[in-house]
Amino acid sequence: MPASGKNSKVGFRQQIAEKENRKLKAQQEKKESALMGFGMFGMVGWSVSVPVLLGTALGIWLDKSYPQTFSWTLTCLISGLIIGCIIAWNWIKTED
Numbered sequence: 866m867p868a869s870g871k872n873s874k875v876g877f878r879q880q881i882a883e884k885e886n887r888k889l890k891a892q893q894e895k896k897e898s899a900l901m902g903f904g905m906f907g908m909v910g911w912s913v914s915v916p917v918l919l920g921t922a923l924g925i926w927l928d929k930s931y932p933q934t935f936s937w938t939l940t941c942l943i944s945g946l947i948i949g950c951i952i953a954w955n956w957i958k959t960e961d
Contacts (some may be wrong), residue, residue, distance in 0.1 A: 869946070877899045905957070905960065907955075909953045909957065910954065912945070912949055912953040913949035913950060913952075913953050914931075914949070914955055915946040915949070916945040916946070916948045916949035916952065917942060917946050917949055918943060919945060920941035920942050920943075920944050920945025920946070920948070921938060921941060921942045921945065923937075923941045924936070924937040924938030924939065924940060924941030924942055925938050927941065
């Protein structure tokens with residue numbers, strides 16, 4: 866048998882083994898659907914928007930009840946945004 870024929874058989878076997886390994890790896894990996902991605906977007910959105918809305922409501926109440934030279938609404942809105950971003954960041958970090 867010529868040497869080139871033997872090398873081609875070895876190369877073919879190697880290609881088959883690589884394809885098999887790729888397929889087995891793909892079967893073992895967790896598959897995430899597009900709906901899972903939309904769910905993550907929704908969760909991140911709610912994680913940010915709820916603290917912002919609660920902070921704004923608290924700020925409006927504080928502005929009416931305890932007026933100051935600065936705006937409680939703006940202060941609480943920014944605080945809610947920061948808290949919401951921290952919550953969303955932690956949630957995404959735990960999902961990965």
